[in-house]
Amino acid sequence: xxxxxxxxxxxxxxxxxxxxxxxxxxxxxGLIAEMGxxxxxxxxxxxxxxxxxxxxxxxxxxxxxxxxxxxxxxxMLVITALTAADGLPERDDxxxxxxxxxxxxxxxxxxxxxxxxxxxxxxxxxxxVLVIEDRRIALMxxxxxxLTARATWDKxxxxxxxxxxxxxxxxxxxxxxxxxxxxERLQAQRLFALSGDSLGGADxxxxxxxxxLETRRQFDRPLAxxxxxxxxxxxxxxxxxxxxxxxxxxxxxxxVTLAEMGALKAHTTTVYRxxxxxxxxxxxxxxxxxxxxxxxxxxxxLLNCALGGDADQWEEMAGRQALAQATA
Amino acid sequence: MTDALETLRQDVRRWLAAHAPQGxxxxxxxxxxxxxLQRRWFATLAGGGYAVPHWPAEWPGGGRSLAEQxxxxxxxxxxxxxxxxLSFMSTYHAASTLFEWGSAAQQQRYIPRILEGEIWxxxxxxxxxxxxxxxxxxxxxxxxxxxxxxxQKLWSTMGQFAxxxxxxxxxxxxxxxxxxxxxLLLDLKARGVTARPIHQIHGDEEFAExxxxxxxxxxxxxxxxxxxxWAVAQSxxxxxxxxxxxxxxxxxxxxxxxxADLIRAGGRENDPGILRDxxxxxxKIDATCAIADQFLANRIAGEERVGDASIVxxxxxxxxxxxxxxxxxxxxxxxxxxxxxxxxxxxxTGNWMADFMNSYAWTIAGGSDExxxxxxxxxxxxxxxxxxxxxxxxxxx
Ligand SMILES: Cc1cc2nc3c(=O)[nH]c(=O)nc-3n(C[C@H](O)[C@H](O)[C@H](O)COP(=O)(O)OP(=O)(O)OC[C@H]3O[C@@H](n4cnc5c(N)ncnc54)[C@H](O)[C@@H]3O)c2cc1C
Numbered sequence: 229x230x231x232x233x234x235x236x237x238x239x240x241x242x243x244x245x246x247x248x249x250x251x252x253x254x255x256x257x258g259l260i261a262e263m264g265x266x267x268x269x270x271x272x273x274x275x276x277x278x279x280x281x282x283x284x285x286x287x288x289x290x291x292x293x294x295x296x297x298x299x300x301x302x303x304m305l306v307i308t309a310l311t312a313a314d315g316l317p318e319r320d321d322x323x324x325x326x327x328x329x330x331x332x333x334x335x336x337x338x339x340x341x342x343x344x345x346x347x348x349x350x351x352x353x354x355x356x357v358l359v360i361e362d363r364r365i366a367l368m369x370x371x372x373x374x375l376t377a378r379a380t381w382d383k384x385x386x387x388x389x390x391x392x393x394x395x396x397x398x399x400x401x402x403x404x405x406x407x408x409x410x411x412e413r414l415q416a417q418r419l420f421a422l423s424g425d426s427l428g429g430a431d432x433x434x435x436x437x438x439x440x441l442e443t444r445r446q447f448d449r450p451l452a453x454x455x456x457x458x459x460x461x462x463x464x465x466x467x468x469x470x471x472x473x474x475x476x477x478x479x480x481x482x483x484v485t486l487a488e489m490g491a492l493k494a495h496t497t498t499v500y501r502x503x504x505x506x507x508x509x510x511x512x513x514x515x516x517x518x519x520x521x522x523x524x525x526x527x528x529x530l531l532n533c534a535l536g537g538d539a540d541q542w543e544e545m546a547g548r549q550a551l552a553q554a555t556a
Numbered sequence: 557m558t559d560a561l562e563t564l565r566q567d568v569r570r571w572l573a574a575h576a577p578q579g580x581x582x583x584x585x586x587x588x589x590x591x592x593l594q595r596r597w598f599a600t601l602a603g604g605g606y607a608v609p610h611w612p613a614e615w616p617g618g619g620r621s622l623a624e625q626x627x628x629x630x631x632x633x634x635x636x637x638x639x640x641x642l643s644f645m646s647t648y649h650a651a652s653t654l655f656e657w658g659s660a661a662q663q664q665r666y667i668p669r670i671l672e673g674e675i676w677x678x679x680x681x682x683x684x685x686x687x688x689x690x691x692x693x694x695x696x697x698x699x700x701x702x703x704x705x706x707x708q709k710l711w712s713t714m715g716q717f718a719x720x721x722x723x724x725x726x727x728x729x730x731x732x733x734x735x736x737x738x739x740l741l742l743d744l745k746a747r748g749v750t751a752r753p754i755h756q757i758h759g760d761e762e763f764a765e766x767x768x769x770x771x772x773x774x775x776x777x778x779x780x781x782x783x784x785x786w787a788v789a790q791s792x793x794x795x796x797x798x799x800x801x802x803x804x805x806x807x808x809x810x811x812x813x814x815x816a817d818l819i820r821a822g823g824r825e826n827d828p829g830i831l832r833d834x835x836x837x838x839x840k841i842d843a844t845c846a847i848a849d850q851f852l853a854n855r856i857a858g859e860e861r862v863g864d865a866s867i868v869x870x871x872x873x874x875x876x877x878x879x880x881x882x883x884x885x886x887x888x889x890x891x892x893x894x895x896x897x898x899x900x901x902x903x904x905t906g907n908w909m910a911d912f913m914n915s916y917a918w919t920i921a922g923g924s925d926e927x928x929x930x931x932x933x934x935x936x937x938x939x940x941x942x943x944x945x946x947x948x949x950x951x952x953x
Contacts, residue, residue: 438937453940458933462870465932470871473846474839491839544828547835551825554816 240290261329288424299349313401334358338537351388368398382527419493426500433525490542504529590899594642633810639902650676652795677718679709696725715764737785741777811904818886863936866928873918880912
């Protein structure tokens, strides 16, 4: 199955209208499953749609644009891991459930903590959680006793800590070198997804800010007429357009490295944060309230900066790689 | 596809090993040496089929895909070949304007000569027409089948060395100021033309002032119709803002080793702060390359929007400034001691102070960053324009 980026975008916008911010969580999840987004990356012979990077990129951008709640990024990580678990007898069953929307989740943190998982979205609704260890990747049942809800400033996401019960049995999805390779793929996928979410959000809040500047009048003219503000908007548009171009270039580059994906995530989240930060400023007082939408974008942007490893970590790694490659 | 590109890369590399000029940075410390090297190198490139990979396929040396062009530019940067500064305006500005607006006869007449080394410059700006280009005053009066031109042009890159000039003139004062402009092809050898070189901030004589005193230009050397000059000029400017940046951003990518060498020379390979700055710069350069690629792909597909090229240019100019500033910072005191510049050395020569100063060429020329921001805000994003009428305190009386 193949669709162009524009067709995919069209479909995504029909599902999640960018004008309807933070849509209802349960309805959104149903819609995500119904649209087939959870089976998008799964090969056709396993019952999926066999769509590639373009579809994934467009989807995450659409979810970010409308600030859609729910564990889509985590669920897609589980689905990728299941897809790779060729040897597991229960694989097809689990995959069918996960593609249908039965919540299975994974950590979105950028680091691991001994004895448990952090930053796990919607764990209270999940039957299983993905556990990535040094040489083993497993799908473990979720026991409600082990959960701690961690309310974030960003109310569009619901994160949990999970204590791992070492005695529990789960499904082993990969071991040894295969696990190491899969862990790296999952990490790259998470970084790409967070980048897409960030670009979608940045695009939405930039548009909303421009609209606001065009409507709000002070000094007998729309604020949008002031060059000082126009130039800030033009800079934001420029950063965003270049970051988006990089997103597609790296997403479609078969030789892309983890450090480059990390640097992409560092860059796109920085762009998102900066645009959301500027949005509050350019809205004035109303931007600093809970009644207006600016804060939703700012908080999700800041959370995206922290999830999946921060900019310092990834930029340093990317710098090291670029340094090794840059010889006369 | 990737295999074919890899083959091309190896071909270019082999060709460069045999043909790339050596020691030119040391050699090019005078105008004479610069001109000599640029002419020879251009002729070598034209002979090897690498001078104009961005031209359409019907011209010799043209017809390379974007991916191929990128490979070629990357290899040129890697081999540290001189950038084609002298023929830059010829192969980009003049050629792309001629491809878009030239009649078959004009194309047949001028395009092959570019490959033979004819040098073009651009005469748009004037002392009182910079960012507000459409207010230009150089006057052309039609008399029979010639235009008689009088006026002054400023900042013409390579103007003192050029053979021909893309000239924007006023043929009418009626109506909107843009509507009175006409685009002419000026022979700089014509009677009444004087060029005076101007020293740039770092000492190079990169641009010139042109004085036009009753210069005759045949009507057949007009591009587009009389009064259509503004539209023709847009195609020249858009080539500068978008097309050349594919090459220049690939060159910036290829020149990252200069900063890497500084990091290594300073023993700072494990300094996290420096690594982050370097990683961030590499990412921004890649983003600039990506937006330049996307721009060209859209342009070829006929989907270019007004303002797209401005995004590419602003992205490039800001990233180049950061590149040169990081070099300057890592260069420490060494970068503060005066080093003779290499004429036509490109944007990243490793003479960090000169490179830093030279980076203003991209934030000012071809429409300054501020002008690009106006275009992005008002034309691409449709934000309202400035009110037209104004008075200064004191003007009222
Ligand atoms: C290296 C170099 C090479 C050049 N080569 C050529 C060439 O080959 N041919 C040619 O014709 N010209 C050339 N130029 C000229 C160039 O196009 C002009 O310098 C440029 O358009 C700016 O005009 P100006 O210098 O008159 O500055 P001004 O227009 O006077 O601008 C001064 C400052 O005001 C800002 N400004 C102006 N208008 C606005 C506005 N509306 N809103 C906000 N800020 C504004 C500018 O951004 C700038 O910071 C070259 C310039 C340089 C530096």
